[in-house]
Amino acid sequence: MTQTGWVPVALSKMIEPGTSAGVVAEGAEIVVWRDTSGTAHAWEDRCPHRGMKMSFGFVRGDHIACLYHGWEYDESGTCQYIPAHPDLEVPKSICVARYGVAESGGMIWAHLPLGSEPAAASELPVMEGLRSLYLDAPLADVIAALGAERTGSMIAIEHAGVALRIGVQAVSERRSALHITLPEGTPDSAKPMLLDWCEALRRQVEAREAVA
Amino acid sequence: MILHNYDLFEDCYRVRLLASCTNQALELVNVDAFPGAEEKSPAYLELNPLGRLPILQDGDLTLRDLSAILIYLAEKDSEQRFLPKDPAARARMFDWLGFACRDLALAAEARAVALLDAPGDVASLRAKVRELFRVLDDHLTRQALKGEGFVAGATPSLADLALFPAFALSRDFNLDHDEFPQLRLWARRMRQIEGFITMPGIPDYH
Numbered sequence: 001m002t003q004t005g006w007v008p009v010a011l012s013k014m015i016e017p018g019t020s021a022g023v024v025a026e027g028a029e030i031v032v033w034r035d036t037s038g039t040a041h042a043w044e045d046r047c048p049h050r051g052m053k054m055s056f057g058f059v060r061g062d063h064i065a066c067l068y069h070g071w072e073y074d075e076s077g078t079c080q081y082i083p084a085h086p087d088l089e090v091p092k093s094i095c096v097a098r099y100g101v102a103e104s105g106g107m108i109w110a111h112l113p114l115g116s117e118p119a120a121a122s123e124l125p126v127m128e129g130l131r132s133l134y135l136d137a138p139l140a141d142v143i144a145a146l147g148a149e150r151t152g153s154m155i156a157i158e159h160a161g162v163a164l165r166i167g168v169q170a171v172s173e174r175r176s177a178l179h180i181t182l183p184e185g186t187p188d189s190a191k192p193m194l195l196d197w198c199e200a201l202r203r204q205v206e207a208r209e210a211v212a
Numbered sequence: 213m214i215l216h217n218y219d220l221f222e223d224c225y226r227v228r229l230l231a232s233c234t235n236q237a238l239e240l241v242n243v244d245a246f247p248g249a250e251e252k253s254p255a256y257l258e259l260n261p262l263g264r265l266p267i268l269q270d271g272d273l274t275l276r277d278l279s280a281i282l283i284y285l286a287e288k289d290s291e292q293r294f295l296p297k298d299p300a301a302r303a304r305m306f307d308w309l310g311f312a313c314r315d316l317a318l319a320a321e322a323r324a325v326a327l328l329d330a331p332g333d334v335a336s337l338r339a340k341v342r343e344l345f346r347v348l349d350d351h352l353t354r355q356a357l358k359g360e361g362f363v364a365g366a367t368p369s370l371a372d373l374a375l376f377p378a379f380a381l382s383r384d385f386n387l388d389h390d391e392f393p394q395l396r397l398w399a400r401r402m403r404q405i406e407g408f409i410t411m412p413g414i415p416d417y418h
Contacts, residue, residue, distance in 0.1 A: 010393070011393070014393040014394075014396070014397065016397065016400070019396070019400065021389070021390070021393070021396060022388060022389065022390045023390055024390060056383070056415070058415070067415055131353050131393075131394075132393055134390075134391040177391075188357065191357050192354065192357065195350070195353060195354060195357070199350060
């Protein structure tokens with residue numbers, strides 16, 4: 001069950017402006033970063049220079065820079081500046097491969113696989129991120145434990161009277177992530193219970209994996 | 213105050229970080245811990261028979277336990293800014309300080325195996341530390357719901373400072389930050405503390 005098309009890779013609120021994070025979807029390493037103006041980006045997590053993970057680097061305005069040697073890339077993925085050669089006009093061929101990226105339903109989505117032509121992302125209702133939950137289990141097992149049907153990369157279930165919408169991400173063949181969102185205006189009093197449920201789900205799913 | 217120090221040991225960094233954030237001067241005596249194992253030399257065994265760093269000396273006082281050193285420095289801070297006043301808040305802080313100094317010693321061990329030729333099984337240590345990071349990430353997720361950005365309240369405490377190095381240095385033993393979104397945000401907030409300093413392995417990019 002390979003996941004292709006739009007795949008949720010992070011909760012929007014967990015990627016603050018001016019920050020980056022590494023994520024893995026279907027084994028592909030992706031850097032998700034948000035420039036200081038608030039736009040999200042999803043790129044291959046690899047600097048063309050020495051292969052360093054871009055997610056170890058840092059965001060400067062609308063550029064992201066590699067931690068190793070400071071090579072800076074603009075929002076199109078094109079290298080604009082090499083600190084060791086400050087006067088060099090950088091060849092336009094030095095660039096990082098980009099994923100199609102979208103932001104909807106409180107999540108950041110990347111279009112898999114790399115190089116695929118992104119279809120229009122569906123407009124999801126505005127949702128509030130609760131948490132991302134990482135589980136050591138294949139996505140199919142996680143979905144089975146939830147006992148819900150998946151529509152694309154989304155699952156809708158109700159727990160404790162709250163209509164949860166969950167974005168599902170196959171990290172690898174053995175690991176999965178759930179990006180759990182709530183309707184806006186969900187009372188704060190309901191949330192600790194939902195966090196209990198998340199942690200119990202992870203324990204339950206992983207205990208089953210350990211037995212299997 | 214004299215800190216017998218090795219720059220690459222995270223426990224020594226814990227002490228330097230706290231001293232810097234509380235504006236206290238440390239006289240550093242740099243010990244050739246790797247590869248020299250100078251902390252296990254006869255002269256150092258007189259100071260600390262356990263053969264470990266850090267060691268803090270203040271006049272007649274010699275401290276060799278990490279939490280004792282950290283608590284001493286936090287209390288000597290004229291403002292005691294990292295020690296909550298309320299007994300329950302302070303107890304919560306000590307609860308996480310114990311987690312940092314005792315449980316997360318596994319992270320220092322994993323890193324020593326990966327980088328400094330210490331004996332041990334890095335894969336098994338990494339798996340254990342990952343479990344501990346989950347505990348901390350879960351806790352900070354609950355703290356965020358309460359509007360509190362740190363482990364024992366809305367402001368950083370001694371426990372946060374003691375916890376930070378384990379997370380910030382975990383890539384040294386190949387434990388990435390992908391699965392810990394709350395820890396990433398928290399680590400970013402930690403960098404905003406006045407007096408924050410880094411060590412080799414923790415990028416200084418702000």
